[in-house]
Amino acid sequence: MPIDSSALDTLPTLPGLPELVSVPTLDEVNSAIKSIRNKKSLGDDDIPGEVYEYGGPHLASYLHFFFNLYWTSRMIPKRWKHANIISIYKKGDRFICDNSRGISLLDVARKILARIMLRRLLILLIERTLPESQCAFRPERSNLGMIFVANPTRKKKGAIKRD
Structure with a gap:
């Protein structure tokens, strides 16, 4: 064809x-x-x-x-x-x-x-x-940094749901 x-x-x-x-x-x-x-x-x-x-x-x-x-x-x-x-x-x-x-x-x-x-x-x-939230494959950034950013956010969401 x-x-x-x-x-x-x-x-x-x-x-x-x-x-x-x-x-x-x-x-x-x-x-x-x-x-x-x-x-x-x-x-x-x-x-x-x-x-x-x-x-x-x-x-x-x-x-x-x-x-x-x-x-x-x-x-x-x-x-x-x-x-x-x-x-x-x-x-x-x-x-x-x-x-x-x-x-x-x-x-x-x-x-x-x-x-x-x-x-x-x-x-x-x-x-x-790449979106700003993508840390892997970016120079001088790592997934570890995202964990530190995401962890307090997750805790705040959990605190709101418990109330």
Whole structure:
């Protein structure tokens, strides 16, 4: 059965989100470099995360330049479109696929760009989607804080019902 794509033409066009479209800043690149964990498996380029960490401002500015080039041209290196996926055994019978999980070995530069995009998406998700009452998945908040807020409210409601 052929797919009718005419319904797509009736969908409203949403405004672009400048938070996602703007080119990465040097501060974002530096922050993403700092968040990369060292001593992890290498991608195809065999460049460890320590090179980026200790590369200093010169390496960060080169990376920033290339990220902006990729961003504005909307083209990324061909090899970044593929990942080496390896299977990691968890537990149980090794011959059952459910007892392992796959991980993608990515180049560190690609991980840095992915971190920048992930941070931007998380900020938008938190600001525009999650209700204020949602504390999990928010930076510097926890469910424990909600328990302290909800507990006195629950006690007050209980006191009213008893009277």
